[in-house]
Amino acid sequence: MIRIERRLEQPRRLVVVVPVVSIVVAFLIATIVLLATSHPPLHTFRRLFDAAFLANGALTETVVSATPLAFTGLAAAVAFRMNLFNIGGEGQLYAGAITGAAMGLLLAGAPSPVVIGLMMVAGAAGGALLAAIPGVLRAFFSTNEIITSLMLNYVLALVIDYLIFDSHSYLRETKGFEASVFPQGKKLPPEATWSSWTIHGLALPLGFLVAIGLAAAVWGLYARTRFGFEVQVIGDSVRAGRYAGMRTRRKILAVMCLSGAIAGLGGASQDGDFRHQLDPRGLTQANYGYTGIVVAALARYNPFAVVLVAFMLGGLQNAGYTLQGADFPAGLVGVLQGLILFSVLGGEVLIRYRIRFDRRPAKAEAAAPEPAS
Amino acid sequence: MNNSLLVVVLAQGVVYGTPLLYAALGELLAERSGVLNLGVEGMMLVGAVMGFWAVQRFHVSSPLALIGALAVAALAGATMAAIHAFLVITLRANQIVSGLALTIFAGVAGLSSYLGNDLNLAKSPARHEFQAIFPKSLQDVGVVGPILFGQSALVYASWACVVLVALYLTRTRAGLNVRAVGESPAAADAMGINVARYRYAHTLLGGAFAGIGGATFSLSITPQWLAGLTQGAGWIAIALVIFAFWRPTLCLVGAYFFGAFTYLPFALQKYHWAPPPELSQSLPYVMTVVALVLVSSRAARLRFGAPAALGLPYVREEN
């Protein structure tokens, strides 16, 4: 009979060793799967690594894939740290993409820095406003935020589709031959193209840099400010938070809005950095929001780790797109990602708990006595 | 055959709604035991691909092949669910993350496509598919004909499942126990109910149902295998459970509601007036959010709300 008991101390080395071992385990299982289906494992892994990081232009493409994941990963981490399960990052990103694109179009002709700055503000505002809905419902009506934020994802997906495919909204392109054949978003003006810096052939888009900056800011906020302290306390014990005089409901709303704002920024980044128009199909198929949650979990909700993990997963995604074709197993990227996730999730348990194999039946368990003074 | 818009939409609503119904019934069972499984889309796809594979391989008569294929699909779905179950029940991992991991692992960019590709399944259509059972003459009877009698065995079986699940939950001892587990695992545990066992059983059942739901696509609706065949039906099923307030009978209504609204845009193409399809499609979700807000008073939440322990791991000592 397997018993799981809480560890009294968590050796620091475990926090690093276990995730690494988990990833190794994941690759081992993947190797078995590949062998069983007659694909050469080492060769496949090398091709993946190559396409993700080493090939010409691969790093740039990886950063492109990683940027949205960094935003949605941060958004999820910010909320999950306080046990607020905001799974509405998907919809909040769409909301930011909508408001960001609208702002970009509206400000055509203005100086570029202004446009870019206001796009960011608009994107963040869009995401924050959407997240406020499950936030208010949870803070003041005790409604489960998992369900409400999930539902709004569906709604926003439909809204974003509607704006381009089934309406003649401000955001939709109405001129030109292409537009009459296939609906698409209005192209954003050149002023709304976010800057990018190239170092040694690696293009670093503004969004990516903003995400890194945000990671630092979030880290600072949570580790060094009163706000962060309250988040830590409330995340650990709501009762203790109340006891200490903290305004728990306001905090819940604030954290949800912060989470939504970050995801919304990610949406604006999609418009300004990469797509240069509101692209419903692309956004809804990419599932950045849900993948972001996974990124956050792998990073154990640490902001800097989020960026790192986003980079890794971005590489994997990128490799997947690049290698799509007859001689590369389809769906391998998802399988690998899934295996890594499962292994890390399973390995987590070893950090917090100790597993014992016992002969005694469960009924003989007594409650752990309080350690002596 | 009555070709009026209403009839066609309703009939097609039943068709499109059936995979939703299966998957939703499964997810409903899992959630009633307190386990949230967001991996429905992945489980459906794996069920779809394995069911398709089975039907191509079984060299027996049509009904047997189809039943066998369904069994394989159910098994495949349950296997996927077992991963989630092990992680969240025994290892106490976060249910949201695990479910999402399952979707990624098994979904359109994952295992289901991997298998579909490696087993060369996209090449040909299904050897056997579920056809309408009743004779053409019945199908043409007035309004009801196409809707009720024009459906395949899968549809009728789904109705039976709704009844069975409803009876199970409300009228059997096991059903009572699983509801207790989902509302208050501590109380259930104190009464001697094995919380873990019930959660495992219902999560696996959820996977089996999802697998069958997926197979509905590959064996009936589009009798073919394509990567990502379900196109988000798994996600709709999750929403459907909430929309139905965790009741099987409302799942039926909701599934056809969602199914009809999905089909509506196609039907309306013939008529050039068309309120934006997204409007009708978003209606169910918006209604759900509104309903959830209204159901915020404690009494209403107890009557209509989620199982109280949904999404929370149960640890005996720490409670």
Place this chain on the structure above:
Amino acid sequence: MLQTRAIEKRVAELSRRFGLAVDPRARIWQLSLGEQQRVEILKALYQDARILILDEPTAVLTPHEADALFETVRAMAADGRTVIFISHKLHEVKAVADRVTVLRRGRSIATVPVAEATLRSLAALMVGREVEIGRRADGLRAAGEAVLELEAVSANGDRGALALRDVSLCVGGGEIVAIAGVAGNGQRELAETIAGMRPLAAGAVRVRRRRLRGGDPREAIASGVAYVPEDRLGTGVAPGLSVASNVVLKSYRQPPASRGPILRLRRIRELAQHLMQHYDVRASSPQVPAWQLSGGNLQKVVLAREFSGEPAVLVAASPTRGLDVAGIETVHAFLRDAATRGIGVLLISEDLDEILALADRIAVMYEGSVVGERDAGSATVEELGLMMAGGEREQQ
């Protein structure tokens, strides 16, 4: 398959026989507490339990419902079943039992037939005549100005019913007032109301003469209320956070713990180290998570923290629960020290020994009201015990 109709029939029959009126079709959340309790009893009867143990069953009942319960208990006994009825309320014991066993500190003191016992004799057994009055380390303190005043305070309990009824109390600076009583008579609600964790239904709470709105912990903290809750690990500390974080749990908003919105982590660590040293908290470092501390050490952290805010009032609810002798001594020293510094201490405790060793004045709570107040010098143990058990009520 559940035979719902047959079940309902059997439930209805049991209801009738034992006087447990309840609608078999009702949902639990629709029932009142009294009715829910009847369901619990029906559950036991349905499974044909031969022995029933009822633990303080009238805590949630109205007097009328309690009477109905006594009927039920007698009916069950007449039916040949055995009922073990646990209560600290003497009139209940007299009303329902044939024999009574008195327990104290885990020991069985005596078993007597109820017919032969009087309220006084039972109360005496409950508190024990061996407890001497005057077993104090110091003399009685004179109170300074009132720092905490409660005027006709009423508050609702967790389940909606009134838990505090018209409580009036006064604590002066530098004195220790003890609330004696068996747990469940409104003490927790009293502490929470003073600390702002529970809203007032009626009456007024004044700290340093200023009236509090109530229901706001921050307001209470700001006006000088320190609260050491009964539930250390669940409420008093954030168990997963470090000792250092818990030390500044209430003071993090001001210097030295923070400067503006930024926390000063080094100062916090120093603060924690200083407190840990001063109060001899045994832990390897201030970064250790709070749940790892032993009960005694944890309580030291809580007390140290509450002290450091220089409060006007210190409310301590069952502060020595679960502690060993050394721990108890430490807490008592804390409380005396607080009084010496002019803080008004409100000690809530079930332990008469502790109360008599520390308090200057003693108030007894029973069923949500203060049923009597005595100076520690003139209080007798029998009297207190009787009041605690509902044997005697005074006009306030």
